[in-house]
Amino acid sequence: MFGTFSRAILKTPGTNFADGITESADGTPDLPMTLVQHAAYASALQQLGLMIEVLDADERFPDGTFVEDAAIVTPRGAIITRPGASSRMGETAAIERALAKHYPTLGHIEAPGTVDGGDICETDSAVLIGISARTNPEGARQLAGLLGDLGFPSIILDVRGCPGLLHFKTGVSALGDGRLVMAAGLPTFPELAAFESVILEPEDSYAANCIRVNDRILVPAGYPRFEDRLAKLGYAPLPLAMSEFKKMDGGLSCLSLRF
16 A cells, blocks of 8 residues: 655644643643644655645644544545544544545544544555554444445454553554564564564654655654664665654654645
8 A cells, every 4th residue: 555645734733732632741842843843844745755735723623733633545535534532523624624625535434433543554455453542443343344445455453451552553653565663562463463573672662653655764853773773674764853742642643644
């Protein structure tokens, strides 16, 4: 499912970004620095050849900059989610309007199902769907059906109870080429036996949320050991500062919808 991305949708962090949901103990994000980091992220996508659309902040939804949770985008269609946190359910309306310009029809997750995009990992061979505190079994079932209608197989994994895993992609990301990056301490999933796993050191676990964008791997800055491992595997890492988003339990994949 990896291909060349040509577009991305982002959303500017609002002035009340720090009022969002977080379990992090890293402190309160600094808004000016947050905006600097967001702009650098957008610039990196542009430098990699993507045309970006940056939606305006919506103060009603302080977590709204994490646009990934509101939709699943694939080369054949897009699906609007139903976020697992009630305070975030209204975020999907703006994302649906933005995606409707690119996709003639959109699928939808319906109640009582819930799905956060952060629980969905697209690989070369299948879409991995994590059941978590935010994505429930009914949502996973619906999503698997909608993906199947688009011609994509899926694998459902239950990651509830995995320490430190807010979303599936908090601890697992796809590099392409049959490889997954995995945070330390995750259980062995028999369903993932066909993948080559790149297991991170415990201190580097935040870097498990990285994203492949065309011929580069975007990684959070500050993890040189992981960058070196990627380089030895033949990838070209591109580090980006993410300190302020980390304070709100956010990662690189959360900040854009790429298609």
